[in-house]
Amino acid sequence: xxxxxxxxxxxxxxxxxxxxxxxxxxxxxxxxxxxxxxxxxxxxxxxxxxxxxxxxxxxxxxxxxxxxxxxxxxxxxxxxxxxxxxxxxxxxxxxxxxxxxxxxxxxxxxxxxxxxxxxxxxxxxxxxxxxxxxxxxxxxxxxxxxxxxxxxxxxxxxxxxxxxxxxxxxxxxxxxxxxxxxxxxxxxxxxxxxxxxxxxxxxxxxxxxxxxxxxxxxxxxxxxxxxxxxxxxxxxxxxxxxxxxxxxxxxxxxxxxxxxxxxxxxxxxxxxxxxxxxxxxxxxxxxxxxxxxxxxxxxxxxxxxxxxxxxxxxxxxxxxx
Amino acid sequence: xxxxxxxxxxxxxxxxxxxxxxxxxxxxxxxxxxxxxxxxxxxxxxxxxxxxxxxxxxxxxxxxxxxxxxxxxxxxxxxxxxxxxxxxxxxxxxxxxxxxxxxxxxxxxxxxxxxxxxxxxxxxxxxxxxxxxxxxxxxxxxxxxxxxxxxxxxxxxxxxxxxxxxxxxxxxxxxxxxxxxxxxxxxxxxxxxxxxxxxxxxxxxxxxxxxxxxxxxxxxxxxxxxxxxxxxxxxxxxxxxxxxxxxxxxxxxxxxxxxxxxxxxxxxxxxxxxxxxxxxxxxxxxxxxxxxxxxxxxxxxxxxxxxxxxxxxxxxxxxxxxxxxxxxxxxxxxxxxxxxxxxxxxxxxxxxxxxxxxxxxxxxxxxxxxxxxxxxxxxxxxxxxxxxxxxxxxxxxxxxxxxxxxxxxxxxxxxxxxxxxxxxxxxxxxxxx
Numbered sequence: 001x002x003x004x005x006x007x008x009x010x011x012x013x014x015x016x017x018x019x020x021x022x023x024x025x026x027x028x029x030x031x032x033x034x035x036x037x038x039x040x041x042x043x044x045x046x047x048x049x050x051x052x053x054x055x056x057x058x059x060x061x062x063x064x065x066x067x068x069x070x071x072x073x074x075x076x077x078x079x080x081x082x083x084x085x086x087x088x089x090x091x092x093x094x095x096x097x098x099x100x101x102x103x104x105x106x107x108x109x110x111x112x113x114x115x116x117x118x119x120x121x122x123x124x125x126x127x128x129x130x131x132x133x134x135x136x137x138x139x140x141x142x143x144x145x146x147x148x149x150x151x152x153x154x155x156x157x158x159x160x161x162x163x164x165x166x167x168x169x170x171x172x173x174x175x176x177x178x179x180x181x182x183x184x185x186x187x188x189x190x191x192x193x194x195x196x197x198x199x200x201x202x203x204x205x206x207x208x209x210x211x212x213x214x215x216x217x218x219x220x221x222x223x224x225x226x227x228x229x230x231x232x233x234x235x236x237x238x239x240x241x242x243x244x245x246x247x248x249x250x251x252x253x254x255x256x257x258x259x260x261x262x263x264x265x266x267x268x269x270x271x272x273x274x275x276x277x278x279x280x281x282x283x284x285x286x287x288x289x290x291x292x293x294x295x296x297x298x299x300x301x302x303x304x305x306x307x308x309x310x311x312x313x314x315x316x317x318x319x320x321x
Numbered sequence: 322x323x324x325x326x327x328x329x330x331x332x333x334x335x336x337x338x339x340x341x342x343x344x345x346x347x348x349x350x351x352x353x354x355x356x357x358x359x360x361x362x363x364x365x366x367x368x369x370x371x372x373x374x375x376x377x378x379x380x381x382x383x384x385x386x387x388x389x390x391x392x393x394x395x396x397x398x399x400x401x402x403x404x405x406x407x408x409x410x411x412x413x414x415x416x417x418x419x420x421x422x423x424x425x426x427x428x429x430x431x432x433x434x435x436x437x438x439x440x441x442x443x444x445x446x447x448x449x450x451x452x453x454x455x456x457x458x459x460x461x462x463x464x465x466x467x468x469x470x471x472x473x474x475x476x477x478x479x480x481x482x483x484x485x486x487x488x489x490x491x492x493x494x495x496x497x498x499x500x501x502x503x504x505x506x507x508x509x510x511x512x513x514x515x516x517x518x519x520x521x522x523x524x525x526x527x528x529x530x531x532x533x534x535x536x537x538x539x540x541x542x543x544x545x546x547x548x549x550x551x552x553x554x555x556x557x558x559x560x561x562x563x564x565x566x567x568x569x570x571x572x573x574x575x576x577x578x579x580x581x582x583x584x585x586x587x588x589x590x591x592x593x594x595x596x597x598x599x600x601x602x603x604x605x606x607x608x609x610x611x612x613x614x615x616x617x618x619x620x621x622x623x624x625x626x627x628x629x630x631x632x633x634x635x636x637x638x639x640x641x642x643x644x645x646x647x648x649x650x651x652x653x654x655x656x657x658x659x660x661x662x663x664x665x666x667x668x669x670x671x672x673x674x675x676x677x678x679x680x681x682x683x684x685x686x687x688x689x690x691x692x693x694x695x696x697x698x699x700x701x702x703x704x705x706x707x708x709x710x711x712x713x714x715x716x717x718x719x720x721x722x723x724x725x726x727x728x729x730x731x732x733x734x735x736x737x738x739x740x741x742x743x744x745x746x747x748x749x750x751x752x753x754x
Contacts, residue, residue: 073644074418076439096723153589160586162523180530180585180731266531266587271731272723275532286409287534288716289434 058302065295087296097297100268100275101304103186107276108254108308110190115250116243119198123205124235137206141199148196152263155192179265182273189260189274196260197253201246208242209235240316247312255305258282277301360446364648365395366655367421371407371638372400375609375672380425382667383659394651401426408434415440415643422646423656425477427639429465430535430708430715432474435641437712441473442642447653457660459679464553464707465639473641475656476677478668480604480636481701482543484509484623487522488616490599494521503620504627506544506573513582516599525582527598530730534718538708539602541725543634544570546706547624551632554721555709558751562721563744569625571736575729585730604636605673605698619697635705637677669695675702713750720746 033040065087067080091097126136143151158164159178166173174181178188212234220230236243261267261274268275277297285294370380377400384398401424404410408431414420415438427435435441444450451472454462458476465476488498494516502508513525528540541562546552548566555561577583584592593601594614601607602622611617624631640660646652658664665676666685675698678684682699689696708714720743728739 071412071416071438073415073420073439076644078439156587156589161584176585179587182731182733264587266529266533268532269530269587269726269731270585271727271733272532283534283719286412288713288719289412289437290716 061295061298064292065299067292069292069295070289071291083292087292088300090293091296091300096272096275097277097280099272100277100280103272103274104255104257104276106186107190107193107257108251110187111194111254112247112250114190114194115197115201116246118194119201119246120205120236120239120243122198123202123209124231126202127206127209137202140202143196144199146196148259148263151196152192152260155188155264159188176270180270182270185261185265185270185274189257189264192264193254193257193260197250201250204242204246205239208239212238244313244316247316248309251308251312252305255301255308359647359649360442360653361650362648363394363650363654365397366423366646366648366651367397367399368423368425368655369399369401369411369421370424371426372403373606373672375606376425376668376674379668379671382671383664387655387658391651394648394654396655411435411643412438412440415645418645420643420645422648422652423640423642425638425640425659427474427641429474429637429639429710430718432465432639432641433467433710433712433714435643436467436473440644442644442646442649442652443471443473444475444642444653444656445471450653453657457679458677461677461679461703461705465710467710468712474639475641475660476637477639477660478637478672478674478676479702479705480606480638480674481698481705482539482602482604482634482636483619483621483697483701485593485601485603485607485611485615485617485619487593487596487599488618490516490521490596491618494519494599498618501618501620503623506548506569506623506625509623510573510576510582513577513600514580517580517582522596522599524584524592524598526577526600526602527584527588527592528602529587530585530726531587532719532722532726534715534722537718537722537725538634538636540574541567541570541721542706543602543622544573544624546632546634547622547628549632551704551706553706553709554717555711555747555751558711558748560744560747560751563740566625568736568740571725571729571740575732575736578730579732605675605695608673608694619694621697621701630700630704632704632706633701635702635707637705637707673698675699677702679703709751711751713753717747717750720750 066082066084068083068086069080070078072078122140126133126140129136156163156179160166161177161180163177166177174184178184216234216238217230220234225233256278257276258278261269261276261279265274268279278301281294281297281301284297285291368380368384370376380398384396388395401407402410404413407424407426408428411420411424411427411431412434415435420440432441444454447453454472454475462472462476465472465474467473484503486498486501486503491498491501496502496512496515502512516522516525529536542554545554545562545567548570549561549564552561552566561567574583578585583598588597591610592598593603594611596615621628621631622633640656642649642652642656660676662678662684665678666688668674669676669685669688673692673695675681675695681702682689682696685699689699709717711717724734724739724743728734728736
């Protein structure tokens, strides 16, 4: 590989004179450190964090997924042979895994559009509220900052067989009840997660709404556009970048669903109808001591989420501004 | 962008190298000294015990009396760090190399996995190890022997599961609360129907319907042990539950769910203590827990036929020594001290849990005379069945639980098919090393 200067021309032969040499060294240093070397220093802690907490575990998970691997005490020598795609075949042919992906599909189909729609509408409404603004904003945010363990009790009170919802519905209450009904368990979990996370996404939209100039609404108003027309033609396009972010975040957090089915439906019940891939990873990797199979499942999940995110970005994001 | 890419690449490689070196360093943490010298080494040790308030009290007292007599071999004790379960925390500690010397709450089901991780010390490596266990626990200790014939756990205490019932709700249903008809599974089912149909209780019994691998220990397994004369889930590496006795227990529970005598929903709390269910399967720990809350009675878990001395599930927790321990000689001495007759008596008095000693009722006759509520458990303690001590034990129980949920609780598959499928899969899992 030949050495090149910053403009790409090859450096051939020995440098002529000290000035040229110094300039070359300076250029090489600039090439290496960039225009603002101090920026590297400031960003280093986060880069190290990302490498240590995200990149390395992800890379190691990929390594584990191709080996017959289990955790051992330090110093214990065991064979961890390369097994090719065996762990992936085990995962992809497991009916429980297949079902968990179908379950998460149901979850995302319900949760993501609901999250985007409700948070945008509510953020828009909150943006216009003049009285009790702080009260409403805090009210929507409280479920998000409250631990799932704490609020799950409220949802059990609402959706159990003898809960409030069934009491209100009377003879229209589903049988079996919500959380033990194979068709309704996952949608109920999706509703719970939507409600719980709404506050965070409302905040994102509220921030995005501040970037839409008031003049646009005033002009539209002068042109005779009513509130609904203004919402569709000014607000929705104006927060498009936030919508992409909300869609991606809702998808990623949804695909990582664990706590809610663990607590609400007794660990993915009824009969696996609300089992999620991450819950199975926990069972396989942590409880059953098969981190190799769990890692393969994790890699499949990451690839799946990336593909969905790519499609969503294309669909929702439109052309980059 | 191009200018930063070189720097980023260099930093990435550097960071990975640093972490790699760090991990390699971690990997060598257990080295030093032969196994033989480790078992005789004396000095300070760390131990963990359960966070159960009664066991904490016992643990603190035990540690205080050891430390007072051994100033050069002090115990640093703490409750098991919080986690979803003790087993997860211990498993992580083994991997990290910072497990304590002793854990006074090691679940037998987790022992094969800990052993596979290289996290446990065989107690046979101590000259008096095997004999001490045999002398203290008797033949019951054989259930805790690992596949390689060694003991990696000291059988410590059991919580023989019995059937608790709420006397007030029984009376309300017009049932005889002092001599309840709970001698056979048929009587149990009839009693359950009476309790619910009379309106005395919303649920006759409310075992957790969750998919947790350990839940069979509190619905299927005690009834199966009682029905089958104490048969383990596995015998000679083969599943035993796909049998008439196993299916009979499954059918009984399926009936409970079908007739809405048991709820299929998760209950956050203690359904028995809160009067939501009239009966509950629990061990002697429940005596103190229900004191002042429920007017309870307890009977042996019903078998198919009425029997004077039926078997049940042990729900034992044992003591294990972990390989990260440097002063294993002290750890072994502490193990024996903490499971001595004197300390076992103190544990019994503090927690009501049954030390796994042979002739338990006779050994602590005074205690049982003063506390007759516990006498039944002491008698049951000699007839307990443990979980199979085989590799993949957690996966085996999860396989069973999934089949149980599918067929018995939610009725999406016949019991015959579900048990056959689970039995075949479990046989394969048990055959794996």
